[in-house]
Amino acid sequence: MTEISRPPSALVEKLEQFRGSDMHDLCDAADHAITDGGGFGWLVPPQRDVMERYWRGVLAVPGRSLFVARLEGLIVGSAQLMRPPPNNEAGAFAATLTTFFIAPWARGHGLARQLIQSVEDEAREDGYDVLQLDVRETQYAALQLYRRMGFVQWGANPIYAKVDGRFLTGYYFYKMLDEARGLPPGPADIPTPPADGAPK
């Protein structure tokens, strides 16, 4: 009998609660991404109980949505939509994409693109105008992907992260979620004091 190979099932979902081996698989995927150098802040994987508390916290705190990538049903990566805190009225238009990774062995199946799209769709449905993110200079695949998905780089911080005693630059991106509205004008080179009555 001839075996017909099929592509592995690769899909993204919003996770509301951990079931079955979800927590174990998510921690494993995160451990591998951190060890590979793509940790979201962590440089070495934390103890498993610390990692588990972190993920439980993500589902428990208000203002966050957790999206997970599944390959053949197993969680292999994630991304979060982080909403602005209620006191930030001036910044209430912008949500943030954060904690985005795919385990090294599960890359190349289109899951990262699906994750970003899911975060973006939910931010748009929630009425945010902008999705923003920041990323280390060494995350080449992520940088390519953000640019290809329409994120605009607006700035760089040369002392964004410290890895093995060396400072790394971080890049800042935004994407307008309602394309019809277009991009806001760029910042003036030299800020001028606002006229009386202008927003501060």
Ligand SMILES: CC(C)(COP(=O)(O)OP(=O)(O)OC[C@H]1O[C@@H](n2cnc3c(N)ncnc32)[C@H](O)[C@@H]1OP(=O)(O)O)[C@@H](O)C(=O)NCCC(=O)NCCS
């Ligand atoms: C960035 C990352 C999530 C991509 O995962 P992935 O599973 O390879 O991504 P996908 O299969 O969905 O591919 C997405 C796109 O990226 C491209 N891509 C993947 N790896 C690439 C690389 N090394 N260089 C250039 N492009 C790359 C793919 O060709 C694809 O392009 P397309 O959708 O326009 O055809 C993964 O490399 C990762 O986890 N990196 C470490 C963590 C990280 O950098 N997170 C971001 C921090 S904010």
